[in-house]
Amino acid sequence: MSKRRHQRTKWRSLYVWHRTLGLTAAIFAIGLSLTGMALNHGHGLSLDRHHISSVWLLDLYNIQPVTAFPSFQTPKGLISQVGERLYLDQVYLLNHQQSLVGALWHQDQFVIALESSIILLNPDGELIEQQDQSSGLPTLLFGIAASSNTVLISSNQGVFESDPAILQWHPAAIQNAAWIDPVAAPPELRQRLAQDQREHIITWERLLFDLHSGRLFGPVGVLLIDLSGLLILFLALSGVFIWSRQRAKHR
Amino acid sequence: MGLSVLVCLLVCGWAHAQGTDIPPQRFLQQSFGGNLPEAQVLWLTPALKQQTTEILQHPSRMIRTRYWHNETRSAWILDEIGKEKPITIGVLVESGRIEAIRVLAFRESRGWEIRHTFFTDQFQQVGLQQDTQLDRHIDGISGATLSVRAMIKIARLALLFDQAIRP
Numbered sequence: 001m002s003k004r005r006h007q008r009t010k011w012r013s014l015y016v017w018h019r020t021l022g023l024t025a026a027i028f029a030i031g032l033s034l035t036g037m038a039l040n041h042g043h044g045l046s047l048d049r050h051h052i053s054s055v056w057l058l059d060l061y062n063i064q065p066v067t068a069f070p071s072f073q074t075p076k077g078l079i080s081q082v083g084e085r086l087y088l089d090q091v092y093l094l095n096h097q098q099s100l101v102g103a104l105w106h107q108d109q110f111v112i113a114l115e116s117s118i119i120l121l122n123p124d125g126e127l128i129e130q131q132d133q134s135s136g137l138p139t140l141l142f143g144i145a146a147s148s149n150t151v152l153i154s155s156n157q158g159v160f161e162s163d164p165a166i167l168q169w170h171p172a173a174i175q176n177a178a179w180i181d182p183v184a185a186p187p188e189l190r191q192r193l194a195q196d197q198r199e200h201i202i203t204w205e206r207l208l209f210d211l212h213s214g215r216l217f218g219p220v221g222v223l224l225i226d227l228s229g230l231l232i233l234f235l236a237l238s239g240v241f242i243w244s245r246q247r248a249k250h251r
Numbered sequence: 252m253g254l255s256v257l258v259c260l261l262v263c264g265w266a267h268a269q270g271t272d273i274p275p276q277r278f279l280q281q282s283f284g285g286n287l288p289e290a291q292v293l294w295l296t297p298a299l300k301q302q303t304t305e306i307l308q309h310p311s312r313m314i315r316t317r318y319w320h321n322e323t324r325s326a327w328i329l330d331e332i333g334k335e336k337p338i339t340i341g342v343l344v345e346s347g348r349i350e351a352i353r354v355l356a357f358r359e360s361r362g363w364e365i366r367h368t369f370f371t372d373q374f375q376q377v378g379l380q381q382d383t384q385l386d387r388h389i390d391g392i393s394g395a396t397l398s399v400r401a402m403i404k405i406a407r408l409a410l411l412f413d414q415a416i417r418p
């Protein structure tokens with residue numbers, strides 16, 4: 001057989017395609033298997049509770065540090081919210097989706113006002129209680145102020161006042177109050193909090209999922225993963241076909 | 252076509268779950284037939300806090316919790332993390348057994364199936380054993396394991412707290 005005729009025959013061979021594409025697909029198959037298995041056990045491996053802090057990975061995700069965020073000064077420290085993370089000075093307190101509208105220190109506890117909630121923390125930053133409309137709070141809060149032995153909040157439904165134990169809230173006919181204004185955090189603290197918040201956005205689970213789907217590399221990555229899926233599908237089908245043909249030949 | 256329909260159903264279901272929060276006040280009014288008692292506060296003793304930590308399987312951040320009660324029933328509104336975000340759950344306890352349990356706010360992208368009655372009805376008349384486990388098995392939902400666990404934990408907590416406020 002001439003060399004040219006031999007080459008034509010070689011590339012018409014399903015076995016040759018199976019072998020060549022198999023080598024090509026190997027790296028995708030390994031990657032998909034490893035990321036897939038890791039994702040299956042994401043919670044057990046705490047991948048959903050640990051975050052990536054690598055700067056170049058965060059840059060790849062285009063996760064930028066927050067440049068401005070609200071802070072409220074209290075005698076016991078600065079309460080700030082960066083993204084969804086609340087801090088007392090540089091100490092992380094808790095996560096909350098609602099925006100911070102004010103904070104003060106009252107009767108040995110932090111009273112933190114969010115868009116439609118009040119959070120009470122003890123001096124150690126431990127959660128005493130989170131209050132909402134079931135405590136009599138209005139639906140939208142704008143600010144907070146201290147009164148003689150109670151706390152006032154301004155809202156879309158007017159001014160509300162707490163009882164001395166801050167258990168319930170009632171409408172109050174109060175015209176003037178010293179509403180707490182936000183302050184700018186010191187530059188060094190601002191940078192530290194912004195960096196800390198940036199490093200708590202993307203979990204390892206999310207990274208693995210984006211690797212598994214190709215989304216980490218944009219539409220091109222997704223297309224490559226789709227193609228590798230088709231490749232693996234071809235391998236499975238061609239492999240079964242070759243096997244059945246070999247089996248029939250040896251009977 | 253079939254895949255598009257499936258994706259649409261999932262997205263719509265998630266959107267539905269996100270947009271159908273039940274205001275806590277409504278849950279409370281429904282629990283007490285419109286005759287809502289004043290809120291009370293349960294301060295967690297060290298022993299109660301220890302039991303709470305054991306039920307939640309992580310350190311409890313609560314120092315006190317609010318409740319509403321009359322002679323036989325108590326209502327609790329408690330939060331627990333599903334996978335990443337808190338789920339707000341209302342529990343009504345009647346004579347030491349769960350009368351009703353409802354998801355008041357669901358903030359995650361999956362696991363919202365627990366808000367359906369086919370799941371929550373399993374908690375009807377469930378009580379608490381000596382070891383703070385529920386006295387009945389609750390069937391889970393595939394793909395919603397963490398949400399299911401969160402609801403079971405809250406059910407156990409509400410029953411434990413109900414015992415704590417009864418003389």
